[in-house]
Amino acid sequence: DAGITQSPRHKVTETGTPVTLRCHQTENHRYMYWYRQDPGHGLRLIHYSYGVKDTDKGEVSDGYSVSRSKTEDFLLTLESATSSQTSVYFCAIRGQINTEAFFGQGTRLTVV
């Protein structure tokens, strides 16, 4: 398995609180991605990174911010969590732009 770890794996938080999810990789891969998965919508890209401090928006970026201060970590932050952000979040990594992507095991976030 690719060296990719998501933390926490499960989290319950209250509406309005800030939340940060972490994706950590040991593969020294350049590209990293955050997706969310909801019933009826499949996987949707939130943000992605193509290098340290280089990030861009995906399909559903509103309400989310990301940071990548070092190659191995890609952080996803919900500044003020809402119930609509209850979802399963997946991180993915890719070494080269033309190679396969590897996905983490997911983080289940519940906003109450």
Place this chain on the structure above:
Amino acid sequence: DAKTTQPTSMDCAEGRAANLPCNHSTISGNEYVYWYRQIHSQGPQYIIHGLKNNETNEMASLIITEDRKSSTLILPHATLRDTAVYYCIVRVLYNQGGKLIFGQGTELSVKP
């Protein structure tokens, strides 16, 4: 990136070949066809990809029609562990950030 159309669900008997179709009638000449699968609650897993020639690896075969408007993923001897959602994705190999945009996929049920 071109959009894809897949059947919502399919059944297959254990030990038989599973043939999963994908329509991508608007595919461009520089777009590749990728297949990923997602076993319940896990992160998606890469299976195979191709441009115009048929491809085979240890997991599956990919058959792309001559006009490239459709393709079929073949699992030659399906097992119960192949029960998953299968995603067909088309993308430019060197698109910005190497993004993968997922559709709804096909839910394959392998039955004893």
